[in-house]
Every structure is written in C-alpha cells, then in structure tokens.
Amino acid sequence: MQDTGTSDAFVAFERVQKSYDGETLVVKDLNLSLPKGEFLTMLGPSGSGKTTCLMMLAGFETATHGEIKLDGKPINNIPPHKRGIGMVFQNYALFPHMTVAENLSFPLEVRKIGKSDREAKVKRALDMVEMGAFGGRRPAQLSGGQQQRIALARALVFEPELVLMDEPLGALDKQLREKMQFEITSLAHQLGITTVYVTHDQTEALTMSDRVAVFNDGRIQQLAPPDILYEEPENSFVAQFIGENNTLEGTVAEINGDRCVVKLDGGEVIDAKPVNVSKVGERTRVSIRPERVEYNKDRLQQGAHTLKAKVLEFIYMGDIFRTRLEVAGNREFVIKTRNAPDQVRLSPGTEIEIGWLPEDCRALDAN
Amino acid sequence: MTASTTDPEKAAKGPMLAADGTPLKKSLSRALRVQKLRALALVAPLLIFVLVTFIAPIADMLFRSVENQIVSDTMPRTTKALGDWDGTGLPPEVVFEDAYYDLFVAAERKEHTRLGSRLNYELTGASSLFRKSGRGLDELGEVYQDQFKDLDKNWDEAQPWAEMMGSDDWLAKEAAWEKGERLPKFELRDGVDELLPRTAEQYAAFATFTHNDDRKSLLKEEPWSAVHTALYQDLAANDYSGYSGPHADMLKAADTLVASPDFQTLPFKDGFGEIDKDWLEPGIWRTLKLYAPKYTSGYFLNSVDMKLTPEGVEARPQNERIYIMLFKRTLFMSLVITCSCILLGYPVAYILSNLPSRTANLLMILVLLPFWTSLLVRTSAWKIMLQQQGVINDVLVWIGLVSDDARLTMINNQFGTIVAMTHILLPFMILPMYSVMSTIPKTYVRAAKSLGATDWTTFWRVYFPQSVPGIGAGSILVFILAIGYYITPEIVGGTTGTFISNRIAYHISTSLNWGLAAALGSILLAVVLLLYWAYDRIVGIDNVKLG
Numbered sequence: 001m002q003d004t005g006t007s008d009a010f011v012a013f014e015r016v017q018k019s020y021d022g023e024t025l026v027v028k029d030l031n032l033s034l035p036k037g038e039f040l041t042m043l044g045p046s047g048s049g050k051t052t053c054l055m056m057l058a059g060f061e062t063a064t065h066g067e068i069k070l071d072g073k074p075i076n077n078i079p080p081h082k083r084g085i086g087m088v089f090q091n092y093a094l095f096p097h098m099t100v101a102e103n104l105s106f107p108l109e110v111r112k113i114g115k116s117d118r119e120a121k122v123k124r125a126l127d128m129v130e131m132g133a134f135g136g137r138r139p140a141q142l143s144g145g146q147q148q149r150i151a152l153a154r155a156l157v158f159e160p161e162l163v164l165m166d167e168p169l170g171a172l173d174k175q176l177r178e179k180m181q182f183e184i185t186s187l188a189h190q191l192g193i194t195t196v197y198v199t200h201d202q203t204e205a206l207t208m209s210d211r212v213a214v215f216n217d218g219r220i221q222q223l224a225p226p227d228i229l230y231e232e233p234e235n236s237f238v239a240q241f242i243g244e245n246n247t248l249e250g251t252v253a254e255i256n257g258d259r260c261v262v263k264l265d266g267g268e269v270i271d272a273k274p275v276n277v278s279k280v281g282e283r284t285r286v287s288i289r290p291e292r293v294e295y296n297k298d299r300l301q302q303g304a305h306t307l308k309a310k311v312l313e314f315i316y317m318g319d320i321f322r323t324r325l326e327v328a329g330n331r332e333f334v335i336k337t338r339n340a341p342d343q344v345r346l347s348p349g350t351e352i353e354i355g356w357l358p359e360d361c362r363a364l365d366a367n
Numbered sequence: 368m369t370a371s372t373t374d375p376e377k378a379a380k381g382p383m384l385a386a387d388g389t390p391l392k393k394s395l396s397r398a399l400r401v402q403k404l405r406a407l408a409l410v411a412p413l414l415i416f417v418l419v420t421f422i423a424p425i426a427d428m429l430f431r432s433v434e435n436q437i438v439s440d441t442m443p444r445t446t447k448a449l450g451d452w453d454g455t456g457l458p459p460e461v462v463f464e465d466a467y468y469d470l471f472v473a474a475e476r477k478e479h480t481r482l483g484s485r486l487n488y489e490l491t492g493a494s495s496l497f498r499k500s501g502r503g504l505d506e507l508g509e510v511y512q513d514q515f516k517d518l519d520k521n522w523d524e525a526q527p528w529a530e531m532m533g534s535d536d537w538l539a540k541e542a543a544w545e546k547g548e549r550l551p552k553f554e555l556r557d558g559v560d561e562l563l564p565r566t567a568e569q570y571a572a573f574a575t576f577t578h579n580d581d582r583k584s585l586l587k588e589e590p591w592s593a594v595h596t597a598l599y600q601d602l603a604a605n606d607y608s609g610y611s612g613p614h615a616d617m618l619k620a621a622d623t624l625v626a627s628p629d630f631q632t633l634p635f636k637d638g639f640g641e642i643d644k645d646w647l648e649p650g651i652w653r654t655l656k657l658y659a660p661k662y663t664s665g666y667f668l669n670s671v672d673m674k675l676t677p678e679g680v681e682a683r684p685q686n687e688r689i690y691i692m693l694f695k696r697t698l699f700m701s702l703v704i705t706c707s708c709i710l711l712g713y714p715v716a717y718i719l720s721n722l723p724s725r726t727a728n729l730l731m732i733l734v735l736l737p738f739w740t741s742l743l744v745r746t747s748a749w750k751i752m753l754q755q756q757g758v759i760n761d762v763l764v765w766i767g768l769v770s771d772d773a774r775l776t777m778i779n780n781q782f783g784t785i786v787a788m789t790h791i792l793l794p795f796m797i798l799p800m801y802s803v804m805s806t807i808p809k810t811y812v813r814a815a816k817s818l819g820a821t822d823w824t825t826f827w828r829v830y831f832p833q834s835v836p837g838i839g840a841g842s843i844l845v846f847i848l849a850i851g852y853y854i855t856p857e858i859v860g861g862t863t864g865t866f867i868s869n870r871i872a873y874h875i876s877t878s879l880n881w882g883l884a885a886a887l888g889s890i891l892l893a894v895v896l897l898l899y900w901a902y903d904r905i906v907g908i909d910n911v912k913l914g
Contacts, residue, residue, distance in 0.1 A: 060813055080816040081825075093814035097832045106828070107818035158819065 009033030009069070010194050011057065011162060016066035018052050026052050028218040030066070034196070034211070036161070039188055041197045043205040044215030045241070053215075054164050054198050059083050070162065081110075086155035086163040086193075090170055092147045094139035100126070100150050101135035107158040125157040126150075128187065145176045152184065156191065163188070165197045169204065181208050202242050206230065214238050231289075235276060236364045239287040246288045246333050252277050252363065259358055261305075262286055266328045270305045271358035276365050283366035290322075290336040292360040295352045306355040309333070311346045321345060327354065425892075432885035435663040438655065441482045442469040446659035449652065454677050458652050463635035464600075467504060471593040472572050474501035476580065488880050489665065489674075490654045496645050503642030508592025510633045511599040518624050519617055525589045530613045532559055532570045533585070541586055550578045553585065556612065562605075565597035599625060599632070653677050666886035690870070690887065694894070697867045700785060701849035707789045708796040708845050709838060716800035716837070720807075727805075734797050742791065746858045749787040753777040753859070779861025787859050792848055796841035803837030839906050847895055867891060 011034050018027040027049040034040045042050035055061040056068060059080030067074050075083055094103050104122040113121070126132045129149035139147055148168060155163050165184070169177045185208045188195045199205055205212045206226040214221045214229065214237070222229060222238045233239035240247070250264035252274070260274040262284055270286065277284045294300055295309070312331065313324040320336050323346050327333040335354070337343055346352065383391035439446045444465035452458045473479040483497025515522035522528075530538060533556055540551035553574040560567040573590050577583050602625040607618055624630055639646035657675055658665060665675045672688040673680055682688075715734065719727045737745060752758050755774045763769040777783055807830065815825040853868040860869065867887060874884035902908070 058813075058817055060816075080813070081819050081821055083817075084819065085817060087814065087817035089810045089814055091808065091810060093808065093810040095811060095815075095829055095833075106815070106820070110818065110820045110824055154818065164817075 008035055010036040010038075010071055011196070012069040013053070013057075014067045014069065016053075016056065016063045016068060018049070018056060018061065019064045025064075025218055027056075027063075030218075030220065032213060032220060032223065034194065036194055037189075037192050039185060039195045039197065039208060039210045041199060041205040041209040041212045042215055043199060043202060043212050043241075046200060048215040049218040050198050050213075050215040051166060054166055054196060057196065058085055058087055058164055084158075084160050084162075086158070086160035088151050088155045088163070088165040088168045090167045092139070092151040092168075094147055094150055094154070096139055098138075099135065100131070100137050100139065100142070103139070103150065104135075104154050104157045107154065111158060121157055125153040128156070129153045129183075144172050145180065148172060148180060149183075152187070156187075156193070160193065162194045162196070165195065167199050168197075169199075169201075177204070184208065206242070214241060216241070232275075233287065233362065233364070236285050236287065236367060239362065239364055244290050244334065244336075246290060246293070246327075246330070248286050248288075248328055248330060248333075249366065250284060250286065252280050252282045252284050254280055260363055262363055264328045268305075268307055268328050270307065270361065272361040272363040273359050275362045277363050284363045285366050286361050286363050288356055288361045290334045292356050293335040293354050294356055295335070295346075295354045297353065297355075300355045301357065304355050304358070306353045309352050309354045311348050311350045311352065313348055314346055316345075325352075325354070428885045429889050430885075431882055432666050432889045433662045433664065434882065435658055435665070436661050437482055437485050438658050439661055441473045441478050442466065442655070445469045445655065449656040449659055452652070452656060454653055454656060455649075457636070457647065457649055460634060460636055462652070463639055463646075467507065467596070467635050467638070468569065468572075468593060470497075470500055471504050471508070471591070472576065474504055475576055475591065477501075484879070486651075486654055486658065488669070488883065489658060490650060492645065493651060493654065496643055496651065500639075500642050500646075504638075505592055507633060507635070507638035507642070508596045510631055510638075512592040512595040514624065514631060515595055515598070515621055518620060521614070521617055522595070522621070523589050525585060525587050527614050527617065528570065528590050528594070529585045531618070532556060532567060532574075541584060544584055550582065550584070553578060559612070562607075562610065562612070563598065563601045565600045566594060569594045569597040602626075603632075666882040667890070669883055670886040670890050690867070693865075693867045693870055694890070696781075697850055697891075698894070700781060700788075700864075700866070701846050703785055704788045704792060704849045705796075705842050705846045707785065708793050709842065711789065712793055712796035712800055712841065713834075713838070716797050716804050717834075719797075719801050720804035731801070734794055737791065738794060742854060743858075745791055746787055746855045749783065749790065750778055750859055753783050753786065778859055779864065781860075781864045783859040783861070784856045784864035784866075787855050788849060788852060791855060792845045795844045795848060799840035799844065800834065800837035803840070804834050807833045835906075839902075843899070843902065846898070850895060851891065 011032075013030045013032040016027060016030040017025055019025050030049075030053060032053075042053060044050045052061060056063050059075070059078065063076060068076055070083065070085075094100075095106070098106065101122055104125055105118050108118040108121060122135070123132065126135055129152055131146060131149050131153065134142065134146065134150070139150065142150065151168065155165075168184075169180050172180060181204055184195075184197075197205075197208065206229070209226060211223060211225050212229050213223045216237050221241075222234045224232075224234075229238065230243055233242060236247070239245050248262075248264055248270070250262040250270075253261040253263040253269065255274055255277070258273055260272055260277065261269055262272050263269050272284075272286045297306075300306070307327055309325040309327045311323060312326055315322040315324070319339055321339060321343065323335050323337070324331075325333045325335060385391050385394040387394075442465075445462060448462045448465045449458065452462060470479055473482065479497045479501045480494070483494040486493035486497070512523065529541065533541070534554040535556075537551055537554040544550060553571065555567055555571060570590060573594055574585055577585055577588050581588070598621070602618075602622045607622040610618055612618075636647070645651060657677060663675070668675055668680055670690050672683050672691045674683055719730055719734075722730065750757075754760070755776065755778075757778070759777065760769065760774045764771050764774065769775060777786070811829050811833070812825055815829040816822075820828065850866075851868050852866060853872055856864055856866045857869050857872070860866070868891070871884045871887045871891075874880045874887070
C-alpha cells in the first residue's frame with residue numbers, strides 16, 4: 001500500500017519488514033504515513049502484525065528491514081526511552097507500588113522537571129481525565145475504568161506529540177468502553193496529539209478513528225476513513241472483517257465500465273460493481289451489506305436483476321428486524337430492515353424476490 | 368395500627384429467623400458445623416503429628432531450660448533446712464544431719480551422682496565430691512552400726528528390726544510373702560513414730576527402698592547404717608527405761624550404751640569433713656541453697672555469660688564468657704551469608720525469570736541440582752576445595768599468585784563457613800526470588816521505558832521495588848535456616864567459624880547439660896521470633912511472597 005503525502009508525514013513506516021525467527025515475516029513490506037494530529041487505528045485479527053508495528057514504533061521491537069521515521073527523522077536506532085512517545089498498555093501497566101500521583105509524576109521525574117512544575121502538571125493531567133481526587137490512591141484501589149483514565153493521563157502528562165494505545169479498552173465492559181472511546185477521541189482531538197491505536201474491535205475502530213488501517217497477514221489490506229472502509233471495501237477480507245456482509249460466489253460474465261454482470265454458481269445472474277475483478281471469466285465473490293438489500297420491487301431500478309429468496313428465520317431486534325434467507329444456495333444470507341410502522345414482518349417459509357442497486361453490490365476477489 | 372404493620376418492625380428488632388422459625392444464626396452455625404468437623408478430621412492426622420513431634424518437644428525444651436527439681440527431689444530435707452540458713456559461714460549441724468540422711472538414701476538409689484553432675488555446672492568439683500560422698504557416708508554410719516552390733520548381734524539382723532518397727536498386721540503379711548508376689552505395704556507399729564521418731568523415719572525410707580527398688584522382704588534384709596545413726600540420735604535424745612514394746616531389753620541395753628561415756632560419737636559435720644574437706648567450705652552449701660528452688664534462672668543466666676550468686680546476678684569472669692560472643696557471631700555470619708545469597712542469587716533469578724519457560728526450567732534444574740546431593744557430600748567437597756593442600760590453593764600456587772609457603776587458610780574459619788553455607792543455602796534464595804520475579808509483567812518495564820526512564824531507572828524504580836517481596840521471602844528463609852545451621856559449621860567451621868547451634872549440640876550430646884542447651888535453644892528461638900517481628904514492622908510480612 002502506498003500512501004500519499006509522505007513529505008509532511010509525522011510518522012512514517014517505509015518498507016518495514018519484521019521477522020522473529022528469520023523464516024517467516026510477521027510484517028511484510030509496510031508503508032504507512034500519518035500526518036500530525038491524526039487518529040489512526042490499526043485494526044486486524046490477532047496475529048495480523050498490528051501490535052508488532054506498534055511495538056516497532058515504540059521501540060520495543062526492532063525492524064528487520066526498512067525505516068521508521070518520526071517527524072522526518074529515522075528512529076530505528078533510538079532507544080524507546082528517548083523517543084518521547086506516550087503509550088497506553090492493554091493492562092494499563094500502572095506501577096502497583098506507586099500512588100496514582102507518583103505514577104504520573106514518574107515520567108516528569110525522569111525528565112528532571114522541578115517539583116512545583118511536576119505537581120502542577122500532574123494535577124492538570126488528573127483533572128483532564130476527571131480523576132483529580134484520586135492522586136493518593138494506589139492503582140489496586142481503583143476500578144478498571146479509573147485505572148484506564150490514569151494510564152491515559154500518565155501517557156499524556158509529559159506532553160508527547162505521539163501517543164500509542166495497545167487495545168486499551170479490551171478489559172472494560174461494553175458500556176464503559178463506549179464512554180471511554182468517546183473520551184479518548186475527544187481528548188486526542190482537543191490536545192491535537194497524533195494517536196496510533198491498535199484494536200481488534202471493528203466498532204471501536206470505526207467510531208474513533210480518522211483513518212483505519214486494516215491489517216491481515218502482515219500487510220495493510222486497506223487504509224481509509226471509516227465510512228469508505230465500510231461502504232467501499234477494496235477486497236473480500238475487508239468486506240468480511242468490517243461489519244456484517246453477505247457474500248455470493250460466481251464468475252464474471254461481462255464487464256461494462258463500472259457495471260458488470262456476475263453469473264452465480266447456481267446459474268442466477270446479478271448486477272454488480274467491479275472492484276477488483278478485471279476480466280470476464282474471473283472467479284469473484286460479490287458482497288452486499290444486509291441493510292442495502294431490497295425486497296420491495298418499487299424501490300428497485302427498472303430492469304434490475306432479482307433473485308428468488310426463501311425466508312428461513314425472522315429475528316426481532318428492537319430497532320431493526322433481521323431476516324435470514326436462503327439465496328442462491330447460501331443459507332446465511334441476512335437482510336436488515338428498519339423497524340418502521342409500515343414495515344412488513346416476513347414470516348418463515350415465505351418466498352420473496354430480492355434485489356439491490358448495482359453500486360451496493362461489489363464484485364471482489366475470490367480469496 | 369394493624370398486625371400487618373407491626374410484624375415487620377418486630378422482625379427487624381428481633382433476631383433474623385430462618386424459614387422454620389429457628390434463629391438464622393443458629394441455623395447457619397448448625398449448617399457450618401458439619402463442614403468444620405470434616406475439615407478438622409482432614410487436618411487431624413497432621414495436627415497430631417505436628418503436636419507430638421514438634422510442639423511437644425519444643426514445649427519440653429522450653430520447660431527444661433528453667434526446670435531444677437533434681438536438687439529438691441534428691442535432697443528434700445536439706446533444701447528445706449537450708450532455707451533457714453543465712454548463707455554466711457558454714458550451715459548449722461542440723462543441715463549436715465539432713466544432708467547425711469538425704470544423701471544416704473540418694474546414694475543407695477544411685478541418684479547422688481546425677482545431682483553431683485547437675486551441681487557441677489554451677490560449681491566445679493561438685494560431681495566428684497558427690498561421687499566420693501556416696502561411698503563415705505556408709506563409714507559415718509558404721510561408727511554407730513558397729514557399736515550397736517558389738518553390743519547385740521541382733522542390731523544387725525533383719526528380723527528384730529522388722530519386729531520392732533513394723534505393725535503386727537504387716538509382719539504377718541510380710542512373713543507369708545513369697546517370691547513373685549506383691550510385697551505388702553510397710554506399716555509402722557502404733558506409737559513407734561512418736562517413740563523413735565528419727566529411727567522410724569529412716570526405717571520407713573529403708574523399707575520403701577527395699578520393697579520398691581530391691582524387691583526383697585524386710586525380714587531378710589538388715590537395715591542400712593543410716594537407721595543406726597538415727598537410732599543413736601533418738602536414744603541420745605530420749606529416755607527409754609519405760610519402753611515395753613518388742614525387743615524392749617535390746618533397746619534398753621542400747622540406751623544404756625549410748626548414755627555411757629565410752630560410746631563413740633561423730634558429729635555429722637566432722638563426718639562430712641572426713642569424707643572431703645570441701646564439705647567444710649561454704650561454697651557447696653551456698654550453691655545448694657541457691658539452686659534449691661524448683662525453678663531456676665541459672666541456665667538462662669549462664670547462656671548470657673552471667674551467673675547466679677548469693678549476692679545476686681553477676682557477669683562471669685572474662686575468660687569464661689563465650690555465649691554472647693557465639694550469639695553475636697551466629698547473627699553476624701547468618702547476616703553475611705544472607706547478603707551474599709542475595710547478591711549471588713538476584714542476577715540468577717532475574718535471568719531465569721526473563722528466559723522462555725523451556726530454557727528457564729532447564730536452568731532451574733542446575734539451581735536445584737545441589738538439593739539432590741547430600742548435604743554432607745557438598746560440605747566435604749568444600750573442605751577439599753578450600754583446604755591448604757586443596758584445589759583452590761594448588762591452582763593459586765600454580766598460577767603464582769600465592770607462594771607455596773604462604774598458602775591461604777580458607778577452611779576451619781569463618782570464611783570457610785560462609786562460603787560453604789552460601790553455596791548450600793543459595794537455592795532457598797533463588798527459588799522465592801524467581802517465583803516473585805516471574806509474576807512481574809514485562810509491560811511494567813516497557814511502560815517505564817516509554818515514559819522516558821533509562822534502563823537503570825527502570826530497574827531501580829520500577830522492577831526492583833516489585834521484586835522486594837521475593838528478596839524478603841528468600842532472606843527470611845535463608846537467615847532462619849542459617850541461624851540454626853549445625854552440620855556445615857561443624858565440619859568446616861573450625862573454632863572461629865562455629866555457630867551457637869554447635870555449642871547446643873555439644874551440651875546435648877557431650878556435656879549432657881540439657882538445661883543449658885535448652886536455655887540456649889530458647890534464646891535462639893526468641894531471637895528468631897524477635898527478628899521476624901522486627902522484619903514485619905520494617906518490611907511488612909505482607910510483602911513476603913513465595914510465589
């Protein structure tokens with residue numbers, strides 16, 4: 001993946017490779033750059049190389065090949081403690097033998113900042129995360145969410161320009177996680193710091209980030225803002241990994257500019273948008289988001305191809321209805337409809353006809 | 368107010384009730400009782416084992432360190448009489464008299480030598496004095512025995528004595544006694560204890576001994592000379608012309624003999640003086656008076672280089688002081704051994720805890736390897752390594768660092784003990800350190816570095832404080848083991864490298880002064896507990912983790 005605008009990049013990975021055992025590459029040819037103030041999330045399944053990238057940036061792992069630049073200067077040979085990068089760890093890594101205030105004071109002490117200055121900064125940082133009253137406590141006396149805030153305050157107290165976060169919200173419950181997601185992003189934008197955030201939770205990635213880098217198999221599969229990532233996945237992996245997705249397999253029958261016709265394995269023919277298929281006869285996997293599937297014929301384009309579907313299951317989920325269908329041999333085909341007053345509730349066994357706008361149906365690689 | 372509104376109020380004030388109406392607490396404790404009983408049954412075997420093999424011996428040891436009943440048990444009359452003595456000069460004749468009778472019985476029972484050994488701890492020479500006196504006391508009594516015997520042969524016969532002293536009832540039973548049966552309990556004749564008080568007492572003592580220890584009939588055994596001595600005393604004190612009991616003429620004749628000026632007498636004091644001149648020195652009597660009580664602080668005072676004197680507690684002379692120095696040496700060397708274990712063990716534990724577990728387990732075997740070798744073998748190996756003609760000296764001489772005639776003395780001194788014990792106790796330091804260190808998450812180190820700390824600051828401010836519980840646990844373990852170590856200092860310690868435990872062992876097995884050994888052991892136990900308490904106050908026992 002080549003990223004544009006490397007000249008004004010604040011953080012840049014250039015052709016970075018990493019291997020632990022000298023036989024397999026964990027990170028394969030990584031190129032990535034992000035401008036100052038951006039909130040970038042590295043998203044991917046475990047073992048995809050995202051954490052390794054973060055550790056290389058922090059200095060805890062050395063790149064086997066390639067260069068990592070911070071503010072234009074290569075940092076490969078700079079030890080971690082001289083990089084001045086704030087970091088929040090998965091389990092917070094608050095020093096258990098120090099109080100909250102001592103934890104926050106620690107990075108200032110090692111920077112030889114005067115006592116009065118230190119106290120003012122610690123107080124400001126604690127106030128920033130609304131933990132001003134907890135300076136005298138030990139980390140063990142705090143709840144998970146409170147520890148998370150302290151870890152954040154500690155990573156920010158020495159005013160780094162870059163903050164790295166390694167799945168910091170993984171240990172929190174859902175409600176607290178959502179609250180912290182909001183707080184972290186607003187704090188990051190408010191302070192104008194550049195943030196690299198690692199997570200395997202796609203919702204977290206979509207809600208928090210300016211841009212998301214989807215990792216798989218040691219490579220960035222797609223680097224894009226959340227909406228593009230969701231609506232215009234560039235390959236099957238991204239389409240599958242981000243959000244819910246229906247797939248149908250087939251062969252490209254004809255390509256016509258930004259339209260193509262795909263002949264499914266069952267013989268049905270559908271319209272799609274060619275994304276990474278280039279020639280007729282190529283195997284493809286088409287992807288349609290559940291909420292873009294229509295079964296009301298009035299809303300479909302004239303002459304659009306439709307498919308016969310049989311309702312297998314209807315699930316009432318409150319705000320939406322989730323209906324599982326059997327379409328072209330795929331029994332896991334799901335459609336989502338809004339719970340509106342005029343919405344039809346499909347009962348199992350009903351035979352319907354479904355279709356979609358061709359631009360919502362993306363013909364992707366078959367892998 | 369209706370009933371329905373008052374009920375919950377009542378319930379809130381009274382005890383909580385279970386569903387069947389019994390108080391909830393009672394119901395709960397009944398439910399828990401079975402669980403408790405089961406738990407108790409499970410630990411019972413170990414509990415009993417520990418009680419029998421650990422708690423009871425320790426309690427016994429603590430008791431032995433103050434117990435002193437041997438003096439009052441062996442010489443009950445003397446210790447009582449000495450209570451009235453003011454301790455100046457020689458005690459009055461009556462004390463010598465009591466001592467004579469006490470020691471006579473003790474000598475017959477062969478208990479006088481044990482008392483002699485006991486008193487020898489306090490007064491050198493007491494042991495041989497008592498042994499000698501056991502034989503000499505017979506001679507004292509024979510003065511009277513011989514004169515009575517010369518007067519009438521019956522005075523040295525069993526039968527007349529028994530008839531004179533025993534009740535008719537008992538005499539009949541004793542006569543009917545056959546070997547193998549229980550001997551009938553001796554009963555004094557009515558009035559004889561008033562008539563011949565001393566004789567009756569001594570004869571009763573003789574009777575008890577003959578029956579219980581010798582298992583012989585009193586009709587066959589002629590009494591010992593102490594009885595004759597008592598008879599003389601009685602005859603000299605009272606008039607027996609009106610006596611009409613058995614063998615009245617025999618007794619009257621004896622009374623006349625005693626009254627005659629030809630009768631030879633020997634005051635007890637002179638008798639003791641003849642046995643040994645030491646009896647005429649106040650020293651032995653003072654010691655007896657001092658150690659007469661059932662319990663004594665003497666052993667403990669001895670353990671801290673002091674002694675009990677009639678004037679109070681005072682320090683021993685310079686050349687007799689040994690224990691305080693030994694305690695200090697034991698503490699100092701244990702401390703040095705603990706410190707060297709920390710210094711040598713910490714890096715090893717650190718490396719082990721940072722290695723992948725496969726490699727760590729492999730290396731851990733090397734740490735544990737010494738455990739699988741006999742302690743004696745390891746200690747002896749050090750002897751071979753460190754001795755003057757040993758491996759290390761040979762190498763140093765060969766290299767040329769040390770000349771052949773100036774080989775280093777590394778064994779049979781403190782250095783040898785410290786080296787060998789550090790080696791032996793090292794695993795006890797490494798294991799708790801390792802188990803604590805392996806629980807310290809690596810992210811702490813990373814976090815510290817990301818916050819800008821150098822390697823040293825990271826170690827000192829973040830890693831080290833969290834490894835302190837391991838050091839604490841290891842130190843307690845090593846220190847307590849070291850302070851009571853015996854075999855290694857015994858083998859490689861020589862004279863300057865031995866511990867207090869070696870001295871305790873000496874008193875247990877060689878000098879047989881168990882009281883002193885117990886007192887030394889108790890002090891050692893107290894010191895360990897005190898240090899443990901101090902450690903808890905300073906470091907906090909919560910900070911000790913074994914894993």
